Amino acid sequence: MLTSLKSHSCRLLFLSCVLVAPLLSPASSHANPDRGLVKRQTTTTPPLVAFQVQNPVLIPTFSGNQSGCVHTQVLMEHEFAFSYGKPFVGEETQTVSVHGNFALNFPGNYVPPPCDFNRVIINFTVTSKGRQFDRLGIMYLGDVEVFRTSTAEPTPNGIVWTYIKEMDQYNALWKTEQKIIFDLGNLINSTYTASFNTLLSATFFTAPQTNAVADQILPISARRSADNGPSAFSLPSDNASVAYRIPQNTERAVVSLLACGQGAEEFWYTNAKNSEVSTFASQVGELNGYGPLREVQLFIDGQITGAFVPPTVIFTGGIAPGLWRPIVGIDAFDLTEFEIDVTPWLPLLCNGASHTFEIRVVGYNDDGRGNASLSNSVGSSWIVTGKIFLFLGPEGSVTSGTAPEITAWPPVIAITSELTTNNSTGANESLRYYTAYERSISVKSTVRTSVEWHHLSRILITNGIDKSSSGFRNDYNYRLELNSNFSTSPPNTINIYANITRDLLDTGHPNASIFPPPLRTFTPGQPYNRNVYLYARPGRPAIYPLVIPPSLREYPVDSHSSGQAGSAFYSNSPNGSRSSGEMAHRGGVSGWPTTEDFRKYEPMGMYYTDVSAVNSSLALLSESLLGAPVGLQKTVSTLDVGGTIPGLQQRPARKSAREMLGRGPGEAKRSLVATGGEAGRRN
Numbered sequence: 037m038l039t040s041l042k043s044h045s046c047r048l049l050f051l052s053c054v055l056v057a058p059l060l061s062p063a064s065s066h067a068n069p070d071r072g073l074v075k076r077q078t079t080t081t082p083p084l085v086a087f088q089v090q091n092p093v094l095i096p097t098f099s100g101n102q103s104g105c106v107h108t109q110v111l112m113e114h115e116f117a118f119s120y121g122k123p124f125v126g127e128e129t130q131t132v133s134v135h136g137n138f139a140l141n142f143p144g145n146y147v148p149p150p151c152d153f154n155r156v157i158i159n160f161t162v163t164s165k166g167r168q169f170d171r172l173g174i175m176y177l178g179d180v181e182v183f184r185t186s187t188a189e190p191t192p193n194g195i196v197w198t199y200i201k202e203m204d205q206y207n208a209l210w211k212t213e214q215k216i217i218f219d220l221g222n223l224i225n226s227t228y229t230a231s232f233n234t235l236l237s238a239t240f241f242t243a244p245q246t247n248a249v250a251d252q253i254l255p256i257s258a259r260r261s262a263d264n265g266p267s268a269f270s271l272p273s274d275n276a277s278v279a280y281r282i283p284q285n286t287e288r289a290v291v292s293l294l295a296c297g298q299g300a301e302e303f304w305y306t307n308a309k310n311s312e313v314s315t316f317a318s319q320v321g322e323l324n325g326y327g328p329l330r331e332v333q334l335f336i337d338g339q340i341t342g343a344f345v346p347p348t349v350i351f352t353g354g355i356a357p358g359l360w361r362p363i364v365g366i367d368a369f370d371l372t373e374f375e376i377d378v379t380p381w382l383p384l385l386c387n388g389a390s391h392t393f394e395i396r397v398v399g400y401n402d403d404g405r406g407n408a409s410l411s412n413s414v415g416s417s418w419i420v421t422g423k424i425f426l427f428l429g430p431e432g433s434v435t436s437g438t439a440p441e442i443t444a445w446p447p448v449i450a451i452t453s454e455l456t457t458n459n460s461t462g463a464n465e466s467l468r469y470y471t472a473y474e475r476s477i478s479v480k481s482t483v484r485t486s487v488e489w490h491h492l493s494r495i496l497i498t499n500g501i502d503k504s505s506s507g508f509r510n511d512y513n514y515r516l517e518l519n520s521n522f523s524t525s526p527p528n529t530i531n532i533y534a535n536i537t538r539d540l541l542d543t544g545h546p547n548a549s550i551f552p553p554p555l556r557t558f559t560p561g562q563p564y565n566r567n568v569y570l571y572a573r574p575g576r577p578a579i580y581p582l583v584i585p586p587s588l589r590e591y592p593v594d595s596h597s598s599g600q601a602g603s604a605f606y607s608n609s610p611n612g613s614r615s616s617g618e619m620a621h622r623g624g625v626s627g628w629p630t631t632e633d634f635r636k637y638e639p640m641g642m643y644y645t646d647v648s649a650v651n652s653s654l655a656l657l658s659e660s661l662l663g664a665p666v667g668l669q670k671t672v673s674t675l676d677v678g679g680t681i682p683g684l685q686q687r688p689a690r691k692s693a694r695e696m697l698g699r700g701p702g703e704a705k706r707s708l709v710a711t712g713g714e715a716g717r718r719n
Contacts, residue, residue: 083163083194084652086352086362088369089598089621091553092643092661093200095157095239105151108239111158116171116220117231120708123219125264146177146214146238153240154249156203156210158183164190166230170353172298172419172709173220175236177209179259179267181421184294184371187220188352188364190230191652199369202554203238205425207249210240219266221708247552248427254280256291256393256422258711269395270711271418277394280424282385284434287485288427289382290550292373293420295332295346295397298707300324300415303698304399305348305516307415308469311404312453315467320693320700326399326414329449329471334376334422335394337384340444341479342376347514347540353705355520355696356534358604358617361652366540366598375550378424380481383437395420400449400471408449408471419709425550433486440481447475514540522693522700529609530693530701539599543628553594553625555642560588585662591627591640598623606696620648620656 114124126145160183168190175183182203188195203210222232256278257267269276282289297304301324308315308323315323334342349367352360360368378385385391397418402408429435453469520534604617624644629637646658659666692702 081193083165083196084191084362086188086195086197086360086364088197088199088364088367089623089645089647090199090370091555091596091625093157093202093554094558095200105149105153106239106241107149107151107153108237109149110235110237111146111216112218112234112236114218115231115233116222118222118224120221120223123217123264123266126216146210146216148211148213149240151240151242153210153242154204154207154245155241155243156207157239158201158203159198159235159237159239160185160201161196161198161235162187163194163196163233164188164230165194166190166192166228168222168228168230168232169705170351171220171222171232172296172351172707173218174266174268174419174421174709176217176219176261176267177206177214178217178261179255179257180206180209180253180423181255181257181268181294182206182209184296185369186349186351186371187232188360188368189357191361197364197369201370202557204245204247204557205249205550206253208251208253210238215261215264217261217264217266219268219709223708243558245557247549247557250290250425250550251428252283252426254278254424254426256293256395256424266709266711268419268421268709268711270416270707270709271395271397271420272413273417274711275394276396276420277392279390279392281388281390282382282424283426283428284386284388285429285431285486286382286386286426286435287429289378289385290425291334291342291376291378291393291422292425292550293332293334293344293376293395293422294371294373295395295418295420296349296371297330298417298419298709299704300698301330301418302351302354302705304328304330304414306518306698307399308467309400309402309408309451309453311402312455312467312469315455315464318463323699324415324704326411327402327408327451327471328469329400329473330414330418331398331410331447331475332374332420333396333398334378335392335396336378336381337391338394339442340477341378341381341440341442343475343477344374344376345473346374347372348516348538350536350538353696355518355536356532356604356606356615356617358606358615358651359534359536359602359619361617361649362654363600363619363621363647363649366538366600373551378479379483380440380479382435382483383481384439386435393422393424395422400451402451406451408451410447410449417707417711419707419711429486435483435485437483438481440479443476443478445476447473449473514538520697522697524693524701526609529607532606532693532696533604534606535603537599537601539597541595541597543593543595553596555584555588555625556594558584560584560586588627588640588642591629593628593630594642595626595628595639596623597626616651618648618650618655620646622646 112124112126164187170189171187173185173187174181183201185199188197218236220232220234224231255267256276258269258274259278260267303324305328307326307328309327310325313323313325330346331343332346333340347367349371350365351368352364397414397420399411399414400408401411450472451470453467455464456466457464515538517537518534520532522530522532524530598621600619600621602617602619604615606615607613622645625642626639627642628639641660641663644660646656647654648656693700694702695705698704
């Protein structure tokens with residue numbers, strides 16, 4: 037059987053930024069910054085319920101034995117107080133059974149439940165009260181990162197959130213005993229008073245699956261679990277490289293990568309060109325450099341095999357806190373992984389020798405005359421890990437074929453900039469810069485597995501198409517429009533005004549993905565759906581019965597969309613901090629019959645949500661699931677989300693413009709993520 041596949045190509049990414057010198061006085065349109073702020077609430081105000089809008093997750097009931105195994109156990113119950121360099125580590129297992137189907141496992145290594153399962157869902161619930169930065173959290177099973185999240189910034193009256201995540205793709209790990217490590221670096225002092233109280237549980241159950249899961253998962257990490265340490269790399273200081281002998285009967289291989297910027301790289305999409313980092317040195321100091329472009333790269337045996345520009349992740353303390361209460365930013369509670377199909381490399385990887393896998397992150401250098409090329413480094417720091425998902429053939433078989441043919445065209449980077457100065461003073465006032473980027477990488481080979489030959493190739497296009505002949509296809513596009521400015525008058529005061537519009541569109545064949553959407557992993561039309569499985573609304577505890585219609589099979593292509601638009605004001609002065617804001621989020625999943633011209637077809641609505649918030653209170657919530665309304669379907673009161681949290685005197689943790697915007701006076705927020713190299717706080 038002959039098929040064709042394609043590899044990795046990045047094409048046409050456009051980035052445009054405007055930096056403006058700090059205002060000497062607040063803009064006239066913001067002369068009354070208290071307008072629209074909510075008055076201070078009493079101490080009886082309930083905690084804010086924060087949430088991330090996400091695709092539906094299916095959960096089992098405990099009403100019968102239709103599904104065989106239904107088993108829940110607590111994996112972690114832990115307070116992260118002064119936890120920098122002190123991750124939670126499961127050591128000794130103590131299991132207590134409750135009602136025969138709920139096990140308390142304190143603190144403990146993970147031990148598989150005493151029944152067969154093929155489904156795993158985790159529930160991560162956090163409470164916090166006081167003042168604190170947003171923090172990055174990473175969950176490991178041994179050396180393998182399986183969940184990267186961040187915290188919401190707490191409030192004086194408290195905050196709570198729950199995130200539910202499907203974890204079937206890690207069944208190869210869940211089937212064996214694992215050391216659970218959860219790294220959530222935090223600091224407690226007289227100013228930053230809030231700890232994070234966390235509860236992590238996992239539910240295991242059985243249901244027919246429509247997607248295959250990997251037989252073996254290898255970490256691209258620092259592999260420090262034996263020393264009870266977290267295993268993330270920090271770039272550029274670490275060498276993010278590992279070496280493995282891949283099983284010779286591997287018939288499919290996919291690498292997933294997780295990467296996010298911290299410190300000087302948290303707001304990389306606003307960074308200046310290296311030739312212009314001193315533009316506002318006399319007003320706010322040096323700007324962060326390497327341009328508003330980052331490329332995350334995968335190398336095998338020193339040869340590039342894939343690259344992508346990461347989507348922007350804005351944590352809950354970023355830009356202006358009022359934007360992200362109670363609706364957090366896209367992916368803030370669950371950072372997205374990027375997949376690279378390395379199956380074309382199998383004739384080489386399955387030769388019995390050791391092979392290296394390396395992750396790099398680069399920006400670009402420029403010569404100040406409009407010419408740019410990829411840099412060899414970036415600022416500090418990027419937290420990265422990866423995983424190699426291996427799908428094995430029969431024991432004793434050997435995958436062979438032709439060596440991979442790699443074509444990596446040099447990236448094309450076009451840059452322009454425009455500097456505006458004050459005619460009377462000569463001071464620099466604004467800097468506008470524009471970046472266009474194009475990258476193509478192709479890998480081709482012929483692979484012979486235990487049953488057939490494949491002519492394989494892979495094509496990836498950032499802001500375009502990633503497809504392979506194995507069936508995987510992903511069309512994606514992401515956009516960010518951010519307009520923010522700040523003033524430093526009166527003295528010792530920072531006022532920030534921000535408007536943001538962002539969206540992500542991701543379309544592809546889900547069943548060939550390592551991370552298919554939950555609705556796609558269940559067999560349509562099966563009666564167990566109505567009796568056993570329900571739709572959980574993450575962040576809000578209501579559940580709804582669900583039946584997946586058989587007609588879903590006729591719409592094998594998914595289109596995921598997430599869009600946010602909002603504005604906010606933030607002020608920090610000797611008299612305290614205050615913040616107001618509004619945010620609207622629309623998104624959902626539609627099924628399509630083909631990846632061809634969508635305009636010819638009508639989609640099948642799988643899930644849709646329309647939610648908005650003003651000054652930390654929900655103003656609108658509308659949801660539909662498989663074409664039917666669910667939830668409140670109306671404007672909701674503040675009581676539905678745990679009460680209004682005051683805009684006045686909220687005291688967000690970040691106090692400087694550079695902490696919140698990545699530029700301006702002050703320092704970047706410190707990174708408290710322990711990594712494979714020397715663990716340290718990096719500005």
